[in-house]
Amino acid sequence: MSHIISVHPLASLPMATAAVINPRTSIDSLRSTTTSRSNILHRLQKALPTADKDVWASTHGSKPNPLPARFADLKKQLIKSNDYDAVQASWDRLLLALEKRSVEIASAGPAAVPYVNFTDIQASNGQFPTEIAETIRTAGCCVVRGVVPRAQALEWKASLISYVDRHQDIRRIPSASDPQIYVTFWQKAQIEARSHPAVIRAQVAMSQLYKANEDTEVDLVNQALYADRWRVRRPGAPGAFGPHLDNGSIERWEDEEYRKVFGKIWEGKWEEYDAWDMDHRAEAIMDLYGGPGACSAFRSLQGWLSIDDNGPQYFSTSFFGADPGQGQVVKDIWHPHLCLNKTVVSCPKASPGDYLFWHCDLVHSVEKEHKGSNDSSVIYIPVVPLCGYNVGNLVEQRKAFLEGVPPPDMPPESETEGLERDHEDRGKPEDILTMEGRRLMGLEPFEVNEVGITKGQKAIRQIANEALGF
Numbered sequence: 001m002s003h004i005i006s007v008h009p010l011a012s013l014p015m016a017t018a019a020v021i022n023p024r025t026s027i028d029s030l031r032s033t034t035t036s037r038s039n040i041l042h043r044l045q046k047a048l049p050t051a052d053k054d055v056w057a058s059t060h061g062s063k064p065n066p067l068p069a070r071f072a073d074l075k076k077q078l079i080k081s082n083d084y085d086a087v088q089a090s091w092d093r094l095l096l097a098l099e100k101r102s103v104e105i106a107s108a109g110p111a112a113v114p115y116v117n118f119t120d121i122q123a124s125n126g127q128f129p130t131e132i133a134e135t136i137r138t139a140g141c142c143v144v145r146g147v148v149p150r151a152q153a154l155e156w157k158a159s160l161i162s163y164v165d166r167h168q169d170i171r172r173i174p175s176a177s178d179p180q181i182y183v184t185f186w187q188k189a190q191i192e193a194r195s196h197p198a199v200i201r202a203q204v205a206m207s208q209l210y211k212a213n214e215d216t217e218v219d220l221v222n223q224a225l226y227a228d229r230w231r232v233r234r235p236g237a238p239g240a241f242g243p244h245l246d247n248g249s250i251e252r253w254e255d256e257e258y259r260k261v262f263g264k265i266w267e268g269k270w271e272e273y274d275a276w277d278m279d280h281r282a283e284a285i286m287d288l289y290g291g292p293g294a295c296s297a298f299r300s301l302q303g304w305l306s307i308d309d310n311g312p313q314y315f316s317t318s319f320f321g322a323d324p325g326q327g328q329v330v331k332d333i334w335h336p337h338l339c340l341n342k343t344v345v346s347c348p349k350a351s352p353g354d355y356l357f358w359h360c361d362l363v364h365s366v367e368k369e370h371k372g373s374n375d376s377s378v379i380y381i382p383v384v385p386l387c388g389y390n391v392g393n394l395v396e397q398r399k400a401f402l403e404g405v406p407p408p409d410m411p412p413e414s415e416t417e418g419l420e421r422d423h424e425d426r427g428k429p430e431d432i433l434t435m436e437g438r439r440l441m442g443l444e445p446f447e448v449n450e451v452g453i454t455k456g457q458k459a460i461r462q463i464a465n466e467a468l469g470f
């Protein structure tokens, strides 16, 4: 393939020294906070995997690839020398906690993933009831049952399959002879699912499990589109992904803002770390290198909507409770304390219309073999809160939607494969079901004068509107 990108400018820069992200007043201020962040609005077109740079860091062998020497200095910046003893003591406490928790998860199995009925969210004014909210925060994942009617979900599946049957040139992953993931982003059924009022309502309920300060420029009730693909995994099909994380790898330590998310851990106070605190996630850069395994949008929660009957025996996403430019893999020999053999469990049963969510820092994997008798079929739809890091993404996603081309976070188009752009029957703006759907796709302005919103919400809505040209 000829689609080679240049190395991201950040890769060659020394560590930035700016300590804080200043409040924004305009899209220009978002662009120009610091030199090293000047590219925050410009998403990098993904490179295709090559022989030298695969999507995931190599899991072969017992030793990770050596990192460049500059990372030795980075380690010194992460922990202050005064905190060394506290960090060691914190680590010792964490190991005990992990051991205890791993036994609990192993004994619970799929029941370690909590569930809630969508009707309970509706009855609680669009929020999770308090007790279940805390359970979900602890587990880091949940299934929301009955988000859309079964018949609707099955209809979307039939529509998706009918489309790729009509368009045999659409790329199949891993191969045309063993299709599991279909590379379409803009099918009518995908547009409808993303803009369905109940789907959005479930997302907003999940998004609001996070907390943010009054001034933090993040909007937990509005989102920025992240167009992903869909999957039909047939019985017996082998899996492709071991345990991993998607929201960046070395970026967690290399990007100053991302590093602050985990500040309490580096002070030796892991118990005070709050995985649901949005304050430093909103502008953390999760993709410094444009590598094929990194995600250049901040998905606070990943998720899929079930479009077939999926049971616990044949689920394909599992849960437990770095190389630059590549996805973060997790493996026993490198991370023995995660007790992956105990803490990775299958998901519970999910029916068409059920919606599974998992926290962005939750390790997940695809089972080696799909042992069930039904297709394991899902549409991937994450939660992508409107924040500084996602504004540029939204602008690019809207452009890709209107043109019918792959969004910037996905591998670029190939000369040998079909493009939705050339398919008259792809999804169009008129297929969007709701005003909220139009807004999250960048086709309507965000409401800046809404009563009761925070200063940060108002600011980021203004910035997004400006970036979108409203």
Ligand SMILES: [Fe+2]
Pocket (backbone or CB within 6 Å): 244, 245, 246, 364
């Ligand atoms: Fe993943």
